[in-house]
Amino acid sequence: MGDLERLTSRAALGQAHARDLVGLRACLAPLGEIRETCRGVEASLLAAAAADLADLEPLRALLETALVDEPPLGLHDGGIIRESWNDALGAIVREAREARDWIAGLEERERVRTGIPSLRVRFNRVFGYGIEVTHAHTARVPDGYIRRQTLTGAERYVTAELKEYEAKVLGADERRRRLEHELFEEVRRQVGAQAAELLTTARALARLDALASLGEIAHARGHVRPVVDRGDGLSIVDGRHPVLEAHPGVVVTPNDVAQDGLAPIVILTGPNMSGKSVYLRQTAHIVIMAQMGAFVPAREARIGVIDRIFTRVGAQDNLARGQSTFLVEMVETATILNNVTPRSLVLLDEVGRGTSTFDGLAIAWAVVEALHEQGRGAKVLFATHFHELTRLAGRLPGVRNFHVAVREWNDEIIFLHKVQPGATDRSYGIQVARLAGLPPEVIARAKALLAELEEAGQVRADARDAVQLGLFASAAPDPIVTELTTLDLAHLTPLEALNLLHKWQAQAVGAGAATPARAVGVRAAAEGEASL
């Protein structure tokens, strides 16, 4: 079936070609059948759509009798309207055909009459019809032949009678083209005059088609009818990713979602490539499908209406556009925090990745706190590789931990793609790197470095307590700071200011050995606090 909506619009605009109207005619043919198919349906939308199919049989019959089945592209060359549809047109066509028949028979008649076997009747765009006689036979040309043109090897003649018939043919063709165009415009006007009924019908067909499409998918993939209500739950049992499962040969692991107003926030941890992003997308897809009226890929689902889906997925995506990943990430995160409602679904994938580890962790931590506070029940799925975030579950009542299961085997990992309650404490980065095909020597070196770092981390952790103790016990303020805070800037000359700077710099350089140590101490403190 063609695009009834657009074909109708073109007819109404006076832009439709003959082929458009033939296409429109084809759209109308199955209407009776579709009406019949819908007889007895109980679902209100189907019944309403069937009732909206207008009776367009008279229009279809008009188009059927008026237009030929395969009209040419142009509207000015004739060949569009059936000659049986209009008496005047029929007469013109007959007249032209008779004249053409006469000309077509002329060659044979003249050969017989003149006895010139090679005599030919030809049409030429410039000179029209002519009788060609080869030079060898020009002596036998009868009276009444008027020579028009000399060709290589032949002479061209016309006769008064031939000219007369030629005029009939050309005149009839011209009148036919003009009449057909007029008739076509009239037909197009009649279609345009029924644009309202046609468009109503087109939209009813669209509804039936879209609903049948949803039915087809639901049936083919074994989707179920979800419950969509005004509750605050988001519960999916054995949910599957609708795009992945449509891929032949892909085995998808079903996963559950169970969030409600009391525990709306999920921190999802797991190694890269384990399927965190798939889980996030799948949840959003199921919610969208449920609320568009489709069935969903799950064993069962109950969804309290979601008013908006916010996403922050994939830190690398915007690199190609030349924007700073971190900036984009923060702009999107700000949009979420400013607009989230208790009915929103928020999907965050590795927020905080675009900056340094400590900044990123601190931001991620603060974002979860803010969503807990301002979201007031907004469902949040936060996929992260910051294991420290799992500690939020113990501190905020609405936060729970889930992780994507991984099985370790001989220092290798197997992704199970299964989302389970609880947190993970390892990122399996080196194992993932091996899976990704990093050379063995690089993997071996990375492992050695990791062991070294873990040991150093232990050492630093021991030292950290001392540093922290030191920070709190010897709270003696820096003499430079003391001096700076008491300085009266209003009565300081530029020269005095420069002298002071010079003095402080000298002091600072004197205490130079201690400075880096202080910086490390502060960093360690920050880390220690975040992981409390």
Added chain:
Amino acid sequence: MMRQYRELKRRYPDYLLLFRLGDFYETFFEDAEVAARLLQITLTSRQGAPMAGIPHHAADGYIARLVRAGRKIAISEQLEAPDKAKKLLKRDVVRIMTPGTITDTAYLAGAANNFLLTVVRGREARGVALLDVSTGDFWVGEDGAREDAVLAAALLRRPAEILIPARTREDRALLARLEASGATLTFWEPDAGGPRRAAADLCAHFQVDALDRFGVGDMTAGVEAAALALAYLRATQGAALGHLRHLTRLTAVDAMVLDATAVETLELLQGSGGDARASLFGVLDRTMTAMGARLLRHWLLRPLVDPAAVDERQAAVAALVAEPARRARLRASSGPWVTSRG
């Protein structure tokens, strides 16, 4: 003749002017360079002026390619029959084609609407109208001060062309945002008449007493935006717009909000790598007609928020799941698409 060309070009400065010369539409100067590049046709010259032409009998396809590349086209024809005496023929622009106003099914993507978006700043609100002249879909909405949801929802429908009054050129922030959508921007200013005149225009077109009938009687800037879209179509496509019979209110709250970021990251219309078949729409679309595909896409981008409405749609789907034979007959009757999916 070149004087005649320049005169027409002066009247249509933003358009690529196709100048009818016998069996060809010729382009000159910069237009010729653009046409030669976009259509891969030969750039020649006539009396020193760069020139590129397309044969008139194959013009439709070439014009469609120019429009799809985002160009606006003005087509001038010879208005008198060629004469043996070599006098200058009368010529004038008889048709305007722009990305947001084309209707030819051969050149439009079947599964997507082809929208013209108009944006008008009013005193208190910003008006937004979305019009697909090829289907008769006509939406109108308004954002109040510091609101943005309706414009965001409209941009999500990926308009092919955005029309704004020339005075809006000064609003740099808005302009940058509209430009970022990738649509062709058109500045146009019919004789401004304000909201009241706009409402009167719309009432006259729809043959109603008041716009309340469409539930948009309270709008001002929105009504101006709708009237602007209608006036532009009338100016470019002629007066026969009788198939535009309804205005529908475009609001952001009667549907789940999915912003551009969500549509992209959730791969609703395009999978990773831009493959439409690997998107959610790609795996859900089993429609048999172009209008069915457009509607399904609309449902996907604006999921319902009223459980009763969801239930009603589910009931219809359930009935069709339960009766495979009826569903198969229904789909068979609608037949496979006859136009290309574009």
